[in-house]
Structures are given as C-alpha cells and as structure tokens.
Amino acid sequence: MTSTIPNPLALIAELTHRCPLHCVYCSNPVELQSRASELSTEIWCRVFKDAAETGVLQIDFTGGEPLARPDIVELVRAARSAGLYVNLITSGLPLDETRLAALVEAGLDHMQLSFQGAREETANEISGAKSHAQKLRVLDWLRYHRVAVTLNFVIHRRNIDQLEEMLALAESSCATRIEFANVQYYGWAFANRENLLPTRQQLDHSVEFLKREQQRLQGKSRIEFVVPDYYANYPKPCMGGWGRKLMLITPTGDVLPCHAAQVIAGLSFENVKDHGLREIWEQSAAFQKFRGEDWMQQPCKTCDRRKQDFGGCRCQALLLAGNAAATDPVCSLAPLRPKVDALLAAINTPTSVQNFIQPSWLYRSNPA
Amino acid sequence: MPPALNSRPRLAPGCRLGENGQQRVLLMPERALRLNGPSLEIVERCDGQHTVEQIVRELQKIYSKAEPQKVEQDILGYLALLQERRALDFEL
Numbered sequence: 001m002t003s004t005i006p007n008p009l010a011l012i013a014e015l016t017h018r019c020p021l022h023c024v025y026c027s028n029p030v031e032l033q034s035r036a037s038e039l040s041t042e043i044w045c046r047v048f049k050d051a052a053e054t055g056v057l058q059i060d061f062t063g064g065e066p067l068a069r070p071d072i073v074e075l076v077r078a079a080r081s082a083g084l085y086v087n088l089i090t091s092g093l094p095l096d097e098t099r100l101a102a103l104v105e106a107g108l109d110h111m112q113l114s115f116q117g118a119r120e121e122t123a124n125e126i127s128g129a130k131s132h133a134q135k136l137r138v139l140d141w142l143r144y145h146r147v148a149v150t151l152n153f154v155i156h157r158r159n160i161d162q163l164e165e166m167l168a169l170a171e172s173s174c175a176t177r178i179e180f181a182n183v184q185y186y187g188w189a190f191a192n193r194e195n196l197l198p199t200r201q202q203l204d205h206s207v208e209f210l211k212r213e214q215q216r217l218q219g220k221s222r223i224e225f226v227v228p229d230y231y232a233n234y235p236k237p238c239m240g241g242w243g244r245k246l247m248l249i250t251p252t253g254d255v256l257p258c259h260a261a262q263v264i265a266g267l268s269f270e271n272v273k274d275h276g277l278r279e280i281w282e283q284s285a286a287f288q289k290f291r292g293e294d295w296m297q298q299p300c301k302t303c304d305r306r307k308q309d310f311g312g313c314r315c316q317a318l319l320l321a322g323n324a325a326a327t328d329p330v331c332s333l334a335p336l337r338p339k340v341d342a343l344l345a346a347i348n349t350p351t352s353v354q355n356f357i358q359p360s361w362l363y364r365s366n367p368a
Numbered sequence: 369m370p371p372a373l374n375s376r377p378r379l380a381p382g383c384r385l386g387e388n389g390q391q392r393v394l395l396m397p398e399r400a401l402r403l404n405g406p407s408l409e410i411v412e413r414c415d416g417q418h419t420v421e422q423i424v425r426e427l428q429k430i431y432s433k434a435e436p437q438k439v440e441q442d443i444l445g446y447l448a449l450l451q452e453r454r455a456l457d458f459e460l
Contacts, residue, residue, distance in 0.1 A: 007388075009400065057388055057400045085386060085395040110382040110397045148382020150397055176380060176454045177397055219369070222454045 007055025022128030022363040025189035032367035062089040080107030092138035118165035143174040150177035156196040182228040235312025235328035242290035260315035375458040378416035
C-alpha cells in the first residue's frame with residue numbers, strides 16, 4: 001500500500017523531564033519520567049537520522065530543561081548533521097557563555113528562551129526558583145553570539161497586566177520574535193487553572209494592547225499571541241490536527257501525537273527502541289485513532305469548520321467532557337460548553353479576582 | 369511597505385535554505401516555506417549582495433514571457449511578506 005498520509009514536519013524531542021524550574025503551568029504530564037529511564041545519546045542520534053528520512057524538517061529540543069542533558073551539544077550536532085533545523089526551547093538556567101558558544105558551533109539554528117514575567121518577584125514566584133537574573137545574563141550572551149532568538153512569555157492572571165513591561169524587556173533584547181502565550185490547561189496547569197485563568201477584562205485589554213503593538217513593530221519584531229481557548233468561540237486546531245504535522249518523543253522514547261496524549265486511557269504508544277518513525281507515524285493505532293474525520297461525533301461530524309480546527313483538542317475533550325472523541329468543550333457549538341462557561345463565570349466574579357493574595361500553587365515536582 | 373529598490377535583502381538570523389527530498393524549503397523559527405520556481409529564484413538571491421532592483425531585473429529576464437511590471441509587483445509583494453515574517457533583513 002502506498003501511503004497517502006503526509007509526512008510529519010516537526011519533531012518535538014522531550015529530552016528529559018528534569019528541570020531547575022517548578023512552573024505551576026508546566027506542560028509535562030503530572031507523572032514524570034525518571035532520569036534512569038531516559039534514552040541514551042546513541043538512540044537519540046539514530047532517531048534524528050530516522051526523522052530526517054521520514055520527512056521531518058525541524059526538531060524542537062525541549063523537556064523539562066533540555067540543557068539538563070550533559071550531552072546536549074552532541075545532540076544538537078547530530079540533529080543538525082542529519083539535516084534538521086534545530087530549535088532549543090529552554091529556561092536558560094543551566095547555561096554559561098562557553099556552553100552557548102559550543103551549541104552555536106554545533107549548529108544550533110534558533111533558541112526559544114522562556115520568561116515567567118518582566119519582574120523578578122513574579123517570575124520567581126511562578127517558576128518556584130530564583131531564575132530571572134540568570135535569564136537577563138543569557139540575553140546579553142545571545143546578542144553577543146548573534147543567536148536567532150524568540151522570547152516566550154507564558155501569560156496568566158498573575159502577569160497578564162505586565163505585558164507592557166515584558167514587551168519593553170523583549171524590545172531591549174536581540175529577539176526578533178516575541179511570543180505571548182497564554183497558559184494551556186493540561187497537566188500541572190490544569191491542576192492550577194482556577195488561579196491561572198485571566199479575567200475577561202484582563203484578556204480584552206491584553207488583546208487590544210498587543211494588536212496595537214503588532215502594528216507598531218511590523219517588520220522589526222514579530223509578536224505572536226496565543227489566547228486561552230477557554231475564552232474562544234472555536235477551539236484551536238490542536239497540534240495542527242492529530243497525526244497531521246507533528247510527533248513528540250518522551251524522555252523514555254514513547255512516540256505521541258501530542259504532549260498530553262498519555263491522559264487518554266486506552267491509547268498505547270510505540271517506543272523508538274522497537275520501531276522506526278515512519279512505521280509509527282503511518283501505522284500506530286494511537287496516531288490513527290483521531291486522524292481524519294471518521295472518529296468525529298456531532299456537532300463536529302457535519303460542521304463546516306471541521307477541516308480548520310479538526311474538532312479541537314482531544315486531550316481537552318477528555319479532561320473536560322470525559323470523552324476524548326467529544327467536540328472540544330471550549331467550542332461554542334459543543335454540548336458541554338456550559339461547563340466551561342460556568343468555570344469562567346466563577347473566575348469573573350468580583351470576589352474571585354484577588355490578585356494581591358498569593359494563591360496556594362501546586363508546584364511541578366522533579367522526577368526521580 | 370514595499371522594500372526600497374536599492375536595499376540588499378539577506379536572510380535573517382535563524383532562517384536558512386534547506387531541502388526535503390527534492391523540495392527546497394526556507395526554514396525559519398516555527399515554520400518552513402516551500403520554495404518553487406520564482407519564490408526559490410528570489411530567496412536564493414537574498415544574499416546581502418543583490419539589491420532588490422537587481423533581483424527584479426534578473427527575474428524579469430528569466431520570466432521574460434511575463435509582464436515586467438507584474439514580475440516587479442510580485443517580487444516586491446513576496447519580499448514584503450518575508451519581511452513581515454521576519455525572514456529577511458534589508459541593508460542599505
């Protein structure tokens with residue numbers, strides 16, 4: 001049988017779940033994988049070649065903190081020589097200037113540096129670590145070594161009123177892309193969502209501000225903005241559609257269609273130790289499960305938007321509707337949208353807007 | 369705004385040409401653009417040496433059957449799009 005499934009375009013490589021930060025919205029699963037079970041350097045290097053041969057163009061090294069791997073320079077070099085565009089998604093914490101120079105020399109194409117805020121105090125609260133000052137040092141090194149940089153600010157109720165300061169910080173740096181990405185509610189963020197969701201007023205204000213700034217900075221810096229989909233009318237096309245563009249490999253080598261897919265009971269995942277990527281992409285039951293439209297329920301099945309948003313996010317459907325094949329409940333057409341509305345109503349009552357009180361966060365832990 | 373004719377476009381940091389099998393692509397943060405025919409001819413000339421005007425003249429020669437005015441407009445539009453995506457820097 002010749003394949004009609006388009007090749008995957010990007011591979012997200014979660015090199016480790018270890019991280020010096022403890023962010024309350026971490027996208028890692030609540031069940032973290034241990035250091036002892038992580039893939040070896042040799043297996044990763046083999047996977048990079050396999051990925052390039054499967055048609056993958058870009059690789060995102062992430063984690064946890066990918067710099068927690070002592071072999072990161074070797075991994076960057078191997079991925080680049082396999083022909084991949086290499087992006088490093090990092091907190092910048094385990095970095096010094098010598099290590100940065102080595103990464104650049106090994107062929108690093110781009111770095112996405114995360115910021116938890118523009119103010120030391122808020123940033124340290126959210127990350128559960130003293131991290132902000134080091135990030136500012138990293139910005140200086142990035143400029144000196146002429147690295148292509150995206151600054152990524154993760155946005156939520158506690159920092160959404162500081163966008164102006166964040167943008168000023170980004171503008172003073174060498175970054176040409178600036179992402180303001182609202183938290184997406186999975187994993188640790190799902191556990192903390194009542195303290196993280198912004199109010200509607202905050203959100204409207206931020207959208208207005210960023211639209212204006214996008215105009216002002218046109219051609220100079222590119223601002224990307226991700227809204228929290230709980231406030232949207234239609235769901236996001238999660239991962240560009242299940243099994244359509246992206247694959248993710250966990251620290252132990254399991255291959256997933258998205259970050260959170262392990263929350264969906266009944267799915268099992270193949271491992272790169274046992275199978276090639278092409279075989280997994282085309283034949284894995286987990287990748288087939290929500291590919292195309294056959295799995296869709298109403299109202300998705302006959303909806304005009306099904307080719308745009310693919311029914312939204314399967315993991316969110318599971319988390320909110322208890323059924324991974326349901327229409328994503330953030331969709332205004334979903335039968336369970338009232339559940340999301342009830343949550344938003346609770347967030348938007350005057351008594352719940354207590355930004356001055358530090359919430360009791362559930363901090364992300366570290367794996368064994 | 370269309371780029372100035374005497375400016376010299378070059379690929380911005382983090383952007384480079386790559387290939388996927390036979391398909392040439394422009395790789396950049398978080399995305400890749402397929403390059404075919406004229407788009408490839410344009411991007412290959414964004415080397416910090418060619419001016420916008422030189423790129424226009426050279427492509428008008430390659431695509432001599434097309435209306436020269438139309439070729440110029442299309443090139444300026446494509447360069448502006450790439451600039452908006454921060455894939456190009458323009459040097460004077």
